[in-house]
Amino acid sequence: MLRFEKTGDGIGAFVHGFDPNDLSTQGQIRKALYEDHLLLIFRGLQNLDSGHLIDIAKIFGKNLSKYFRKEDRNHPDTDEILILSNVEELGSLGASAELPWHTNLAYLPQVASIALLYGEVPTPPEGGGATLFVDTRQAYDSLSNELKDKINDLRIVQSQGGYHVYPGEDVFGGIVPQSEHALVRVHPVTGRKSLYCPGGRFFKEICEMDQEEAISLSDLLLSHCTQSIYKHQWEPGDLLVWDNLSTMHQREVVDPSFTRIVHVIDVLEDEVSGIDRSANN
Secondary structure, three states, rough: OOOOEEEEEEEEEEEEEOOOOOOOOOOHHHHHHHHHHHHHEEOOOOOOOOOHHHHHHHHOOEEEEEOHHHOOOOOOOOOOEEEEEHHHHHOOOOOOOOOEEOOOOOOOOEEEEEEEEEEEEOOOOEEEEEEEEHHHHHHOOOOHHHHHHHOOOOEEEHHHHOOOOOOOOOOOEEEOOOOEEEEEOOOOOOOEEEOOOOOOEEEEEOOOOOOHHHHHHHHHHHHHHHHOOEEOOOOOOOOOOOEEOOOOEEOOOEEOOOOOOEEEEEEEEEEEEEEEOOOOO
């Protein structure tokens, strides 16, 4: 039987009693993620293979992302899993750098609804690389009614141009991927409202708002979202699954003298919720 133990730090729960070979509890897992915790932490799952990871991801949706360049889809078995590492032979994608607050694929019209991160060789606490999470659903709920009224109908543009995954390379043919989404998102499963990536790594602008005012509002909302943080210190075999529509996350810098190898899967939302605003460089 599954048991969920809250982290005690504002978001997330540790999952006890999970068997990756038995997914008959997937209804319970979905409910715990969407309705209760938004972040689930499975520990001690050493040696999960690609089949296990994909089967777990498909509890939440069948359409798995294959974004990024073909040569960076570096898993030996499948292009639905991306390996992030600071091991040169595996391709790094900046896996020792700090990653500011973001939600996965926010710069695309069809974003990630769920994200999975599996620690094959995670960095120990002394090597940095902790992953931080915040609950943007609770952040919206706790806003004043006045501020809710101000932002409920706003649209925000997220751009990959603010963060260069491939420094010095024009990998998008002169086109910067960016898209427009509702700042306040209604969750397709629960119907609950949350702040969708109001600032941080990919923020570009708020539609029809002066840029100085937009940056000020974005900074205010991001500060509000990050008042209560869960900081995940990795152990080998950790699998993190989170609601990418109702959370934000950040990675602390990794000491490059420590090896870090993690596996990423993004489950795409069923419907395209954004508008493509991709622009020439």
